Amino acid sequence: MALPTPQPELAPAIAKRQPDIAHGQYVAVLGDCAACHTAAQAEKLAGGAPFPTPLGTIYASNITPDAETGIGRYSFTDFVRAMRLGVKPDGTRLYPAMPYTAYAKVSDEDLHDLFTYLQHEVLPVRRVTRTDGISWPLSMRWPLALWNAAFLDKHGFIPDTSKSDEWNRGAYLVQGLEHCGTCHTPRGFALQEKNVDGSTTLFLAGSVLDGGSPINLRGNDGDGLARWSTDDIVQILTTGRNAHSAVSGSMTEVVADSTQYLTHGDAAAIATYLKSLSPAPETGRATFTPGDEATLRTIKAGGEQSVGGRIFMDSCAACHRLSGSGEKLIFPGLTGNPSVLSQDPSSLIAVILNGNRLPSTAGAPSDLAMPGFAWRYDDKAVAELASFIRSSWGNHASAVTPAEVAALRRH
Ligand code: HEC
Ligand code: HEC
Ligand code: HEC
Numbered sequence: 141m142a143l144p145t146p147q148p149e150l151a152p153a154i155a156k157r158q159p160d161i162a163h164g165q166y167v168a169v170l171g172d173c174a175a176c177h178t179a180a181q182a183e184k185l186a187g188g189a190p191f192p193t194p195l196g197t198i199y200a201s202n203i204t205p206d207a208e209t210g211i212g213r214y215s216f217t218d219f220v221r222a223m224r225l226g227v228k229p230d231g232t233r234l235y236p237a238m239p240y241t242a243y244a245k246v247s248d249e250d251l252h253d254l255f256t257y258l259q260h261e262v263l264p265v266r267r268v269t270r271t272d273g274i275s276w277p278l279s280m281r282w283p284l285a286l287w288n289a290a291f292l293d294k295h296g297f298i299p300d301t302s303k304s305d306e307w308n309r310g311a312y313l314v315q316g317l318e319h320c321g322t323c324h325t326p327r328g329f330a331l332q333e334k335n336v337d338g339s340t341t342l343f344l345a346g347s348v349l350d351g352g353s354p355i356n357l358r359g360n361d362g363d364g365l366a367r368w369s370t371d372d373i374v375q376i377l378t379t380g381r382n383a384h385s386a387v388s389g390s391m392t393e394v395v396a397d398s399t400q401y402l403t404h405g406d407a408a409a410i411a412t413y414l415k416s417l418s419p420a421p422e423t424g425r426a427t428f429t430p431g432d433e434a435t436l437r438t439i440k441a442g443g444e445q446s447v448g449g450r451i452f453m454d455s456c457a458a459c460h461r462l463s464g465s466g467e468k469l470i471f472p473g474l475t476g477n478p479s480v481l482s483q484d485p486s487s488l489i490a491v492i493l494n495g496n497r498l499p500s501t502a503g504a505p506s507d508l509a510m511p512g513f514a515w516r517y518d519d520k521a522v523a524e525l526a527s528f529i530r531s532s533w534g535n536h537a538s539a540v541t542p543a544e545v546a547a548l549r550r551h
Contacts, residue, residue, distance in 0.1 A: 146221065146225050146227060147217075147221070148217060148220040148221045148224050148225055150217065150220060150248055151248050154216075154248045154249070154252055157249070157252060159252050159253050159255075159256035160253050161253065161256055161257050161260060161261060163250075163253045164252075164253035164254045164255070164256050164257025164258070164261075165257050165261065166401070167246075167250045167251075167253055167254040167257070167317065168254055168257055168258070169397070169398055169401045170313065170317045170318055170398060170401070170402070170406075171243065171246070171254070171317045171318070171319070171398075172318075172319075172394065172397055172398040173185060173203065174397060175393060175394075175397055175398070176189055176191060176200040176237075176238075177189065177200045177201070177202075177203050179200075183204075183265045183267060184204070184262060184263065184265075185202070185203050185204050185258070185262055185265075186202045186204050186206075186210070186265035186267045187199060187200050187201045187202035187203065187267060187269050188200070188202070188267060188269070188270065191237050192350065193235070193237055193331075194331070195235075198235050198237045199269055199270040199271065200237075200238070200269075201269045202265065202267050202268070202269050203258060203262075204258075204262050204263060204264050204265045204267075205258065205259045205260075205262060205264045206264040206265055206266050206267075207264075208266065209265075209266050209267055209268050209269065210264060210265065210266075210267075211258065211259075212259075212264060213229075214229060214255075214259075215229075216251075216252065216255050219251065219255045220248075220251055220255075222234065222238075222240070223240055223243045223244075223246065223251055224240060224243060224244040224246075224294070225240065225244070225288070225292070225294070226238060226240040226241075226284070226288060226292070233284035233285055233288070234284070235284065236284075236287065236291075236331070236332075239319040239322045240292075241291065241292055241293065241332075241333065241336055242315065242316055242317075242319035242321060242322060242336065243316065243317070243319070244292065244293065244294060244295075244296065244316075245295075245296055245297040245312065245315050245316030245317075245337075246296075246297075246316045246317055247296070247297070247312075250317065287330060287332070290330070290332070291330065291332040293336050293337060295337075297311070297312045297315060297316055298337070299311075299312075303416075304412075306405075306408065306409045306412050307409070307412050307413055307416060309405075309406065309409040309413075310409035310410045310411070310412050310413025310414070311338060311413045313406060313409065313410055313413075314344075314410055314413055314414070315336065315337060315338060318398070318399070318410070320344060320357065321333050321335075321336060321343060321344060323347060323349055323354040323390065323394075324344045324345075324346065324347055324354040324355070324356075324357050325342065325343055325344055325345065325347060326342060326345055326346065326347045327347065338417070341358065341417075341418060341419065341420045341421060342420065342421075343358075343417070344356070344357040344358055344414075344417065345358055345420035345421070346363065346420070346482060346483055346484070347484075348484045348486060349389075349390060349486075350551070351389065351390075351486060351490055351548060351551045352388075352389035352390055352391075352486050352487045352490055353479075353482045353483075353484040353485065353486040353487045353488075354390075354391070355478045355479055355482050355487075356420055356425070356478065356482070356483070357414055357417065358414075358417040358418065358419055358420045359415070359417055359418055359419045360419040360420055360422070360425060361419075361427065361428060362425055362426035362427040362428045362478075362481050362536070362537070363425050363426045363478050363481040363482050363483060363537070364419060364420065364478060365414060365415070365478065366419070367384070367428075367430075367476060368382070368384060368415075370408060370411035370412055370415055371411075372384060373407075373410070373411035373414055373415070374404070374407045374408055374410075374411050375503075376395075377395065377399040377400075377402060377407050377410065377411075378395075378399065378400050378402060378404075378407055378501065378503050379395075379400070379501050379503040379504035380392065380395040380396075380400070380498050380499045380501055380504065381469055381472065381498060381504060382469075383468055383469065383473075384472070384473060384476065384477055384478075385472050385473070385477045385478065385479055386472040386498055386508075387498065387499070388479065388487055388490070388491045388496040389487050389490055389491075389496070392496065392497070392498065392499050393499075395499050395501065396499035396500075396501065400499070400501040400502065400503065424483060424538075425483055426481035426482075426483070426530070426535065426536055426537035426538070427536045428475075428476040428481060428534050428535060428536065429534035429536070430476060430534060431534065432533055432534030435464070435532040435533045436462060436463050436464075436533070439453065439462050440462070446524065446528055447521065447524040447525075448521075448524035448525045448526070448527055448528025448529070449528050449532075451517065451521060451524065451525045451528075452525060452528055452529065455513060455516070456525075459471040459510075460472075460473070460474055463475075463533065464529070464532060464533040465533075469504075470508060471508075474529050474533070474535075475532075475533040475534060475535060476533075476534065476535065480529060480530065480535065480537070481530065481535060481537045482537075483537075483538075485526060485530070485537075485538075485540045485544060486544075486548060488526050488529070488530070488540070489522065489526055489540065489544060489545050489548045490548055490551075491510060492512075492513055492517075492522055492525065492526060493512055493513065493514040493522065493545070493548060493549055494512045494514060495509065495510045495511045495512035495513075496509070496510050497509040497510075514549060519542040519543075519545040519546045519549065520542045520545075522540075522542075522545045523539075523540045523541055523542045523544070523545050526540040526545070527539040527540050
């Protein structure tokens with residue numbers, strides 16, 4: 141079925157503009173192209189990383205400048221069409237596993253610098269992109285045009301003139317290049333993000349990913365960022381840890397490959413924007429009562445008899461402390477920690493089962509590790525432990541079931 145190939149909109153001035161290649165590299169890092177397009181470090185951006193989706197496996201394309209197997213024959217307009225509309229030069233539609241719904245908000249100038257960097261600074265690699273991971277009829281790509289018609293917000297980034305330049309820079313990075321919503325915004329029936337431009341409180345309200353739970357980044361007091369300062373946010377994005385928490389799961393790679401390289405000004409702009417987001421709808425969310433000492437008192441009096449509580453004292457308290465408060469910047473606290481209080485407990489369960497290693501960043505060079513306990517505790521014990529953590533020291537989040545642990549253990 142032939143559909144007309146859409147034309148991207150570009151300001152005419154871009155044709156005469158002198159691109160800035162160094163800035164193009166920064167754009168590639170913030171956009172984290174390598175997260176999906178680099179499978180083997182030796183073949184940077186040559187594609188091939190398997191991308192499991194509910195439809196089957198999608199393979200990210202070779203985006204090196206190789207003429208036959210990469211994007212060497214792309215014109216700048218072709219590139220903009222792929223980045224903003226999800227359409228290849230031959231009219232083939234891309235699956236939205238490529239986050240073009242977010243890149244649609246990237247400016248003409250940033251795309252120009254990025255394209256020039258990819259064409260001139262990346263080594264061409266000959267490697268044919270696999271396309272056999274999805275079977276018919278889902279492999280038919282033309283219905284994606286209908287998906288785009290329903291869900292692709294073709295407007296570029298629209299600045300809010302009532303807000304500061306810093307706020308607008310943060311909104312531009314979060315909604316566009318950094319595509320935080322790809323993981324942090326809940327998805328609807330057709331896997332579309334429920335909001336992409338911050339106009340409703342579902343934007344960045346927390347989601348569920350394969351094996352993890354990207355937290356709610358809005359201003360909720362329990363599972364959100366209400367109790368974090370802008371400096372706390374800057375610190376976690378650039379070093380992977382702060383006084384409240386430490387990153388785990390796929391956020392570890394986001395920090396290691398992308399956000400640790402944010403300039404201070406850009407990290408601060410993101411923090412300013414996130415701090416301005418009103419709370420997400422509260423139903424079913426956790427709450428936190430600061431200064432609640434009941435759990436610690438019970439433990440100290442020898443009265444903590446629950447299975448989960450005893451496992452905590454045996455296996456966790458040496459590092460995370462009986463008070464659950466951890467050791468600042470070394471062992472994250474488990475009290476009032478949004479990652480522990482998240483509506484979906486996948487991240488907490490995954491860390492208990494598999495452990496995690498913090499990224500070593502320029503700002504925090506040590507790579508502290510948390511050991512995994514999958515070998516030691518069965519599903520029921522892990523569920524009891526996780527439920528204890530989610531209901532102690534002022535944490536009030538829903539209990540975890542053995543079935544939820546079993547699903548992640550199989551993962
Ligand atoms: C979350 C994963 C992800 C990220 C991040 C990502 N891409 Fe992609 N990209 C994909 C996937 C998957 C495909 C292939 C989709 C398909 O086959 O339908 C793709 C396809 C493409 C294509 C089409 C190439 C072709 O002709 O086949 C281009 C161009 C592209 N990406 C550029 C980029 C750039 C530039 C960045 C960084 C700013 C980037 N992508 C970041 C997943 C990603
Ligand atoms: C590839 C998916 C992915 C992307 C993209 C992503 N995140 Fe995350 N993020 C996660 C997951 C999974 C978690 C839960 C694990 C955790 O809490 O560390 C998380 C957790 C977080 C946390 C809480 C860390 C903690 O442990 O308390 C913050 C803050 C955060 N993300 C901010 C961002 C921002 C800002 C962006 C965009 C710049 C972003 N994330 C992009 C997956 C992602
Ligand atoms: C040897 C010290 C040590 C022990 C023992 C330990 N942890 Fe950890 N834990 C860490 C470190 C270090 C981190 C930060 C690493 C990371 O998140 O990548 C961490 C991270 C975590 C996180 C993620 C916090 C966040 O902000 O996202 C949770 C949850 C957690 N541990 C729970 C536990 C539980 C439950 C136990 C007992 C079964 C336990 N830990 C035992 C050292 C330890």
